[in-house]
Amino acid sequence: MFELIGIPPQALFGQLLLGLINGAFYAMLSLGLAVIFGMLNVINFTHGAQYMMGAFAAWLMLGILDVPFWASLVLAPIIVGLIGVVLERLFLKRIYHLDHLYGFLLTFGMALVIEGLFQWKWGSSGAPYPSPISGGYNLGFMFLPTYRGFVVLAALVICLATWYGIERTKLGAYLRAATENPTLVRAFGINVPRLITLTYGLGVGLAALAGVLAAPIQQVSPLMGTNLVLVVFAVVVIGGMGSIMGSIVTGFGLGLIEGLTKFFYPPASNTVIFVVMALVLLIKPAGLFGQTK
Amino acid sequence: MTPSQRLIAAAAIAVLALAAPWFAYPVFLMTALCFALFACAFNLLLGYAGLMSFGHAMFFGMAGYFYGHVVKAWDMPPELGLLAGMGGAALLGLVTGALAIRRQGIYFAMITLAFAQMIYFFCVQAPFTHGEDGLQGIVRKPLLGGLIPTKDDRVLYYVVLAIFLFGYGAIYRFIHSPFGQVLKAIRDNEQRALSLGYEADRYKLLAFVLSAALAGLAGATKAMVLQFATLTDVSAAMSGEVVLMALVGGLGTIIGPVIGAFIIITMQNYLAAAGEFVLVIQGAIFVVIVMAFRKGVVGEFSEWWKARRSGPRARPTAAD
Numbered sequence: 001m002f003e004l005i006g007i008p009p010q011a012l013f014g015q016l017l018l019g020l021i022n023g024a025f026y027a028m029l030s031l032g033l034a035v036i037f038g039m040l041n042v043i044n045f046t047h048g049a050q051y052m053m054g055a056f057a058a059w060l061m062l063g064i065l066d067v068p069f070w071a072s073l074v075l076a077p078i079i080v081g082l083i084g085v086v087l088e089r090l091f092l093k094r095i096y097h098l099d100h101l102y103g104f105l106l107t108f109g110m111a112l113v114i115e116g117l118f119q120w121k122w123g124s125s126g127a128p129y130p131s132p133i134s135g136g137y138n139l140g141f142m143f144l145p146t147y148r149g150f151v152v153l154a155a156l157v158i159c160l161a162t163w164y165g166i167e168r169t170k171l172g173a174y175l176r177a178a179t180e181n182p183t184l185v186r187a188f189g190i191n192v193p194r195l196i197t198l199t200y201g202l203g204v205g206l207a208a209l210a211g212v213l214a215a216p217i218q219q220v221s222p223l224m225g226t227n228l229v230l231v232v233f234a235v236v237v238i239g240g241m242g243s244i245m246g247s248i249v250t251g252f253g254l255g256l257i258e259g260l261t262k263f264f265y266p267p268a269s270n271t272v273i274f275v276v277m278a279l280v281l282l283i284k285p286a287g288l289f290g291q292t293k
Numbered sequence: 294m295t296p297s298q299r300l301i302a303a304a305a306i307a308v309l310a311l312a313a314p315w316f317a318y319p320v321f322l323m324t325a326l327c328f329a330l331f332a333c334a335f336n337l338l339l340g341y342a343g344l345m346s347f348g349h350a351m352f353f354g355m356a357g358y359f360y361g362h363v364v365k366a367w368d369m370p371p372e373l374g375l376l377a378g379m380g381g382a383a384l385l386g387l388v389t390g391a392l393a394i395r396r397q398g399i400y401f402a403m404i405t406l407a408f409a410q411m412i413y414f415f416c417v418q419a420p421f422t423h424g425e426d427g428l429q430g431i432v433r434k435p436l437l438g439g440l441i442p443t444k445d446d447r448v449l450y451y452v453v454l455a456i457f458l459f460g461y462g463a464i465y466r467f468i469h470s471p472f473g474q475v476l477k478a479i480r481d482n483e484q485r486a487l488s489l490g491y492e493a494d495r496y497k498l499l500a501f502v503l504s505a506a507l508a509g510l511a512g513a514t515k516a517m518v519l520q521f522a523t524l525t526d527v528s529a530a531m532s533g534e535v536v537l538m539a540l541v542g543g544l545g546t547i548i549g550p551v552i553g554a555f556i557i558i559t560m561q562n563y564l565a566a567a568g569e570f571v572l573v574i575q576g577a578i579f580v581v582i583v584m585a586f587r588k589g590v591v592g593e594f595s596e597w598w599k600a601r602r603s604g605p606r607a608r609p610t611a612a613d
Contacts, residue, residue, distance in 0.1 A: 091580065115572065230529060237404055237407065274407050281396065
């Protein structure tokens with residue numbers, strides 16, 4: 001069928017898979033941003049740097065201690081999440097009462113420091129991380145490398161687990177309540193500041209987890225998150241930060257759109273998400289899933 | 294300050310500005326003046342309209358490309374190049390601003406940032422920017438049909454100073470006009486301004502376009518001075534840098550961004566050899582300023598000055 005209309009299916013599905021993988025990262029990262037913003041009222045500009053730190057943690061643990069990928073998948077997010085907790089305790093918690101703008105600037109500054117230090121120590125060219133699963137499946141219409149399939153599935157599971165954790169568990173209910181009205185939740189005897197710290201740690205851990213998953217696909221380099229976080233901002237504007245499911249759907253959807261653009265008109269593939277953002281702003285300024293807050 | 298103190302200060306600054314190229318490297322001064330104008334344009338938006346643009350590099354950098362293309366590829370006089378830079382940036386500001394003001398607060402910052410990134414990717418690919426190589430060898434041509442030779446750095450310095458003063462004066466006029474007053478009212482309480490009958494969105498958009506145009510003038514002037522336009526000037530890092538300049542100097546003060554720009558440019562000059570550490574230091578300055586000195590150099594100084602004059606008892610407690 002595809003041959004009839006002159007489209008090589010291998011290439012098309014190859015790009016769609018790439019799009020899906022990018023979408024998986026968009027979804028995971030925008031989810032973390034949304035969760036953090038909900039609780040802290042801070043747009044975490046450090047998110048890209050923390051994603052990079054996740055990949056670096058896995059790479060360093062493999063190189064120095066020979067820690068396998070599967071262990072890193074658990075350890076790296078914990079380590080980076082704990083660093084996030086320290087940053088929150090030291091810096092972020094002191095600026096919650098200020099305008100959003102200061103949180104944005106503070107986390108931007110922290111991202112510069114982190115990325116600069118990594119560049120200084122390890123240079124900016126980056127290093128490869130060996131793929132933990134080799135081989136793949138021939139699906140007839142395309143070849144699917146096993147690891148890439150795993151990344152998409154893992155991202156879906158992670159996103160849905162986060163959704164379940166926030167929307168369906170008791171801790172999640174506390175979290176949502178504290179987002180709505182922290183003072184009242186505090187009056188019920190719940191330690192809201194600790195909840196905020198925990199949220200930041202979780203959001204950062206999510207970014208680091210995405211980084212570990214990305215390590216075998218991309219080069220592990222200090223600047224791997226710099227441009228990504230800017231695209232994720234556009235994703236967040238498109239989806240709106242009001243709904244968890246919205247972030248997931250928007251992330252994957254935009255990845256697919258990017259993949260399609262790469263196939264049909266490659267020069268626009270870098271900019272298509274921003275064009276979509278402009279269109280959404282024109283038609284539905286609050287974002288696809290956003291409530292005006 | 295009393296009027297006579299003010300006069301003395303103004304005279305001192307004027308003498309300093311006129312004599313500067315005989316003591317300092319003129320190209321450094323001109324670059325710093327361009328960034329100072331850029332920072333002032335940014336501050337017009339954030340300090341007086343309360344709109345935080347994190348994508349101002351798109352105006353600054355694109356104007357440099359416009360200038361270079363008009364002067365080099367089309368072989369037109371530099372005055373037209375400057376106008377093209379300014380006009381092009383204003384147009385870009387009109388389009389992106391009209392979209393960005395549909396959201397508020399932190400979303401506004403993210404949207405401008407995203408648009409700037411889009412422009413950056415566009416510049417990487419578009420043929421007229423020459424991608425990674427940049428637009429190089431934009432030869433300096435004499436201004437005003439040959440009246441002002443610009444090969445000499447010191448002569449050009451006075452031209453750049455005049456451009457800077459024009460931009461600075463324009464911003465001063467905007468802020469102290471009824472338009473500026475309405476802008477401040479919108480910044481402080483948009484609902485109230487709306488209920489008084491001011492169409493907040495139109496004021497915001499006008500402020501955005503003016504700021505973009507002046508940022509463009511700064512970018513085009515920089516391309517004229519340095520004779521090249523590169524991707525660095527449209528990058529997100531540059532957008533961050535101008536925020537830093539305004540923040541270091543003092544947001545919402547008219548002279549602050551100028552001082553901030555000189556501090557940051559001087560620092561970059563001295564730290565050029567430190568490589569990646571420039572980024573680390575800039576990031577650290579961001580953190581320190583946000584944590585402890587949110588008023589910036591000028592804001593903190595004027596507070597100290599007031600406290601000193603009104604005696605120790607009136608000294609305000611630590612600003613928080």
